[in-house]
Amino acid sequence: MTKLIDPFARPISYLRVSVTDRCDFRCTYCMAEHMQFLPKKDLLTLEELDRLCSTFIRLGVEKLRITGGEPLVRRDIMTFFKTIARHLDTGALKELTLTTNGSQLARFAAELAAIGIRRVNVSLDTLDAAKFQAITRWGRLPQVLEGIEAAQKSGLRVKINTVALKGFNEEELFPLLDWCASEGHDLTFIEVMPMGEMGEEMRLDQYWPLKDLRARLAERFTLTDLAERSGGPARYVRIEETGQKVGFITPLTHNFCESCNRVRVTCTGELFMCLGQEDNADLRAPLRASSEDDLLEQAIRAAISRKPKGHDFDYSRQSVKGQMSRHMSHTGG
Numbered sequence: 004m005t006k007l008i009d010p011f012a013r014p015i016s017y018l019r020v021s022v023t024d025r026c027d028f029r030c031t032y033c034m035a036e037h038m039q040f041l042p043k044k045d046l047l048t049l050e051e052l053d054r055l056c057s058t059f060i061r062l063g064v065e066k067l068r069i070t071g072g073e074p075l076v077r078r079d080i081m082t083f084f085k086t087i088a089r090h091l092d093t094g095a096l097k098e099l100t101l102t103t104n105g106s107q108l109a110r111f112a113a114e115l116a117a118i119g120i121r122r123v124n125v126s127l128d129t130l131d132a133a134k135f136q137a138i139t140r141w142g143r144l145p146q147v148l149e150g151i152e153a154a155q156k157s158g159l160r161v162k163i164n165t166v167a168l169k170g171f172n173e174e175e176l177f178p179l180l181d182w183c184a185s186e187g188h189d190l191t192f193i194e195v196m197p198m199g200e201m202g203e204e205m206r207l208d209q210y211w212p213l214k215d216l217r218a219r220l221a222e223r224f225t226l227t228d229l230a231e232r233s234g235g236p237a238r239y240v241r242i243e244e245t246g247q248k249v250g251f252i253t254p255l256t257h258n259f260c261e262s263c264n265r266v267r268v269t270c271t272g273e274l275f276m277c278l279g280q281e282d283n284a285d286l287r288a289p290l291r292a293s294s295e296d297d298l299l300e301q302a303i304r305a306a307i308s309r310k311p312k313g314h315d316f317d318y319s320r321q322s323v324k325g326q327m328s329r330h331m332s333h334t335g336g
């Protein structure tokens with residue numbers, strides 16, 4: 004079995020799959036308040052998701068991240084997790100993980116840990132309950148904090164993902180950092196990306212470049228760059244005073260494409276070879292055309308042979324060149 008390698012000799016070892024476009028929150032940078040969600044028939048079924056992920060694993064994917072929308076609001080999603088976890092048992096899959104808003108973790112953390120999940124990423128932009136409600140519109144902070152606690156109690160490592168938003172959580176930088184240090188969570192900041200159809204003005208207003216955030220951190224702490232790379236857009240520093248590791252995901256200002264080992268699949272089975280480009284391949288049709296996986300494998304191989312060298316976001320001239328019209332909740336962040 005030849006493993007997936009793209010035209011630039013990058014092995015494809017990391018797959019992110021969105022299992023739903025739905026969510027119990029309405030974060031302002033991610034969704035409109037009133038969203039039109041997809042009809043159920045358009046979504047991959049749990050069985051189709053399993054076939055799709057298993058095929059990628061057979062072709063060399065070793066790390067699988069489940070996302071959404073909010074993955075834990077998909078009906079029966081634990082059935083999917085339990086089934087796909089068989090690849091952890093065989094050793095074919097090295098890591099199975101998820102990105103979640105944390106709202107359902109109190110309910111599911113123990114089960115997730117029991118099937119072999121070791122880490123979860125939880126998105127949390129503020130520790131202020133009123134601000135949390137404002138940014139998520141429908142979210143409630145205590146529920147998420149309870150979820151995080153349940154995850155920890157179950158033995159899951161928690162990484163907090165915080166979207167850096169100018170005029171919103173600039174003052175939260177040090178409180179968040181202190182809280183993560185005291186709770187033992189890793190912390191990664193994400194630069195806000197030009198997704199969806201929110202007004203251009205609003206996004207540019209909210210754009211807080213991580214180099215500015217980093218400079219703010221450096222006023223108080225000694226930062227050491229770490230060589231560690233994940234094959235994705237994250238870069239890490241160690242805060243010498245606390246020993247904490249902090250990540251920065253800067254898809255807009257830094258080029259991380261040369262080491263890109265990842266692709267993503269939407270909840271409708273579109274394979275995106277690059278987060279920043281529209282080119283995609285429909286995997287739902289081959290999934291539904293045959294109960295064997297040959298057509299699916301051919302479609303995946305054909306798509307990977309088109310994986311582009313890099314992407315084209317550019318905020319530097321205060322324009323949104325390269326803007327993507329899809330929402331993160333659709334492609335899966």
Ligand code: SAM
Nearest residue numbers: 032033071072073102103104126195196331336
């Ligand atoms: N619902 C889950 C969650 O919030 O973690 C998983 C899906 S969410 C789309 C995945 C990640 O994308 C979250 O960390 C979220 O903060 C981030 N995200 C959503 N919209 C974004 C945007 N416009 N720019 C940068 N990050 C964004």
Ligand code: SF4
Nearest residue numbers: 026028030033072104
């Ligand atoms: Fe939901 Fe996550 Fe998007 Fe927030 S960022 S609306 S929690 S999918």
